[in-house]
Amino acid sequence: MKAVLPYHHVDKLKEDDAWSLLKKQIVSSATDVREIDMLKDIGLQIVAKCDGLPLAVKVMGGLLCQKDNQHSDWKMVLDDSIWSVSGMPKELNHAVYLSYEDLPSCIKQCFLCYSLLPKAAKFLREDIIGMWISEGFLHGPSDDLEELGRKYYKELIQRNLIEPDSEYIDQLFCNMHDVVRSFAQFVARDEALAGHSGESNIVSKLCARKFLRLSLESKASGSDGLDWSSLQAQDTLRTLISVGHINMKPGNSLVHFPCLRTLHIESAHPALVESLHEFKHLRYLSLERSDICSLPESIGKMKFLQYISLRGCQQFVELPHSIVNLGHLRYLNFQKTSINGIPRGFCVLTNLRKVNGFPARVDGDWCSLEELGPLSRLKYLEIQGLENVTASSFAAKAKLVEKLHLTNLCLTCGSRLGDDRLIEEETQQIEKVFDELCPPPSLNFLAIEGYFGRRHPRWMMPSSDMPLKNLRILMAEDLASCTQLPDGLCQLPYLEFLQIDRAPAIKRVGHEFLQSYPHPSHAVSFQRLHTMKLMGLVEWEEWKWEEQVQAFPALTELILLECNLRRLPPGLASQARALKVLSIQQVKGLISLENVASLIELQVIENFDLERITNLPRLQKLTVTHCPKLKVLEGVPALQRLMLKDDDMETLPEYMGSINPRRLELYCSLALLASIAVAQSGPEWDKFSHIEHVKAYAREGDNPRKWYVLYTTNPYNLETNLSLSFMSREP
Known part of the structure; x- marks a missing residue:
């Protein structure tokens, strides 16, 4: 912290x-x-x-x-x-x-x-x-x-x-x-208490007054933790939030809080679950990251429950059938659990607005996706395990396209990255399943994880009635077999954020990404997109975007991570005139970066072939990490902050003498730090003496700032924790 x-x-x-x-x-x-x-x-x-x-x-x-x-x-x-x-x-x-x-x-x-x-x-x-x-x-x-x-x-x-x-x-x-x-x-001090178990007076506060709302945070365990018995006098509580460890004994229960409406306990003791039905007024139940494998059948008696979160309960496998009696439920979260099925009759919970981690399990001729069909009020839906769906007709029974209030959708398969056993029949089957999971036009957030089809779902392809016309955010992860980026997105009028993470089969991004069919010749692609992150496209070598092709006029942030892109496309410099932040990391083969006139902040990290950064007239902040071949840095008159990181760096780059940032932050070898520490008498003085503020560090073990030199020009000051005897030993 x-x-x-x-x-x-x-x-x-x-x-x-x-x-x-x-x-x-x-x-x-x-x-x-x-x-x-x-x-x-x-x-x-x-x-x-x-x-x-x-x-x-x-x-x-x-x-x-x-x-x-x-x-x-x-x-x-x-x-x-x-x-x-x-x-x-x-x-x-x-x-x-x-x-x-x-x-x-x-x-x-x-x-x-x-x-x-x-x-x-x-x-x-x-x-x-x-x-x-x-x-x-x-x-x-x-x-x-x-x-x-x-x-x-x-x-x-x-x-x-x-x-x-x-x-x-x-x-x-x-x-x-x-x-x-x-x-x-x-x-709120008269009605609410936010405390830490390590506070010396927390128990006396709990004894002195009854509260309506109580929030406890603890990192301690065992004898240092707060005892559950300390809370039991708080019989007026409406909200109890506990994060961390509370000491519990056999027989501890929740029956002492008859007025409770909101209960959030992380790492709850399994014994507490059995007494849940005692809460006649409970609306909100969150038992995140707890060692429970199921909820008791008696939960069906909690008629006012609106919200249940079991996120992170990794041993949780089963919902009781009585869940179907909770007609007021608005929210269910099974993310990061091991739930393997949904009770039949789940479809009667038509008040549900949000369901996360819904398991797509097939049982004979019946599929749990069918239970989603009547849930017409859903606004948020995450379906997991879609690789288990053996026929596209099962997916059609979810009736996603009919859910006119649905705004957020996440479709998830188990990742098949690196799976050499993937066969054509499997890829064709998952393509058909996803084709039937067509969302309604109300959708504005879409996440796809682990999809292993070779083509994207048909409803993502260009058409005059594309159902994603209101989409604002698209995130796709672990696309094992897709050979190109989705080509039906460029004309979506409201798309603001695009992230593709790990798509190893993509080698080329071409015109299909920037122009959809049918389109007028003057169409501007990705009119509102402000952030694009393309990461883990490890075979990506070519990005075709000519300077006259209008695209990305609102793009302000671009991240390229882990690919083989040998050059940035000309269109990026000529058309992306709002681009302020650019991060290029682990891009093999990229030699130069130049002429992006609008750029304010640039990160280049572990680009081992990068040699030149030139003509960035508005650049104010530059971070260079492990780019050993970078020898030319020029045309950056507005540069304010420069950060250089390379623990093996033994001399400052020659370009330092010809640029004039106000601040330099340097992480380098101990030998270079010693050269800087001797100031005018050292060989590096002319490269950094004109910079107003310099902070230079060298690593020892896990501490990247063990040794330091701090320097300012006006008034002149140089501080270091390197000893004179040590510096005199350095060559």
Whole structure:
């Protein structure tokens, strides 16, 4: 876990930087820029109240973007009495308080509930919304509750009270800043407790007061862990969240929590499962990563259950037949379990909105996919084990094309990568099965994993009535036999994100990827695609894209990983004019990278044939890792940050003397570090002395920063933990 600096130790922004950050949160058009610039005087006064703290400025920006760009609205924010409220702990912040008070009352409880989620665990957006529904925070027609929850979730993001995790797409996971979390927990302190088992006073807190919501996080086990008996006085609990270890004894049960609506326990003791039916009011049940193999038959008595997650319960194999009695179920998650079948009659659960990890098991003349047919309200569906379906007629019974609310679909087979026993009959059979799993036009997210057909499903091919016309995100993984990328995607009007991971049979990407049939000669391919990741195409050698072919006008991020691409296509430089971030990793044969005028950030990692990087006029950040042949770096006048990583590097590259980044971060051999440490008297001085800030490191064992040199030009300063006697021994 990263160490977090106290809030008052965070670097403060200068006035102009704070104003720019505030504007960035609010501006959405050129009109906004003009309007907001007219409010600069009052905006600077608001920024001043934020004391230069970046989080406070961002939160204020999130608040102001909910208002009209009127002087009177901003003046009300500036003059709000909350700025002078006393009594809050000093580490909390009035800007967060002001934003909280401005929240609609229906979202305040959702915000406070979010702050209880343990930092050690990741909670999907849909999991969090499920908790809100189970707690009764969302009010409206039953069919709209998930959509309402997403609206609230999005508003918390817009207000910068939570922030999307950049490692995940589509805002699936968010983080909450420690200051925001502390504020929310302070506000909810009379009703909710978020604790760690290692806290010395956690037991006394549990004894002193009864709470409605309790969240516990533990890394300890055995004698250092919290005893389950410590919780049993909390008989008013509506929400119990536990991540980590709690000491349990035979006979411990859940019967002490009669009011419980939401229960999330990771690594739950199997003995707890037997007492689940005691929860008459439970709506949300999550037993992730627990050693349970089944649910008890008595679960059918829990009439109010809406949400069940068994994600990561690897020993789980069987659902009880009584599951069909739970008519209020909205969500079932069997991901990463060993479930091998679905009870007959499952099709009566027509209230289901989301099913993850549904097993496609064939039993004689009956297939579990048939149970999906009547589930017309499904919005999210993941089917696994599709290699087990022996006839396409079984797949047709799932009736996916009739599920008009379906937005997210994942179709999964067991991976056949590297399987030399794959025969033609098997590939033809899986092709026919996938052809019958045609989604409805409502689909906007599609993931395909382990598909081993030679061609893509027919509904992914070009046609005038292509069912994927609303698709936004496509992810495909482990395509063992496909010889080309999907060629029906380039004209999809809303496609934003494309990721292909491990497709070893693709050797060439040609015109078919950029032009669909029928198409007008002036068609622009991939009009809205902003992110494309092509990874593990290990035999890919050629990408044909002429500079006059219009494509990818909105592409901002491109990742190429593990292929044999010998050159980038001319069209990339001439047509992808919005490209800001490019990452090229383990690409064999690529010698030069040049003339991408829009590029801001570039990563080149383990490209052992790369020799030249030239003419990137807007490049600001460059990372070079293990590219031993790179000798030419020029035409990068805007470069601000350069990172070089190669533990075997013994001299700085010659190009260092002709470029002028503001910052250099270097990971190199100990010998080179010693040469840098002697400054003017060393052979490397002329290559780095003009750079404002240099951080250079050498590895020892598992510590990549064991030895260091830190250098600044103005004022001159050089620090190192290498001893003079050691440096004098270096040649």
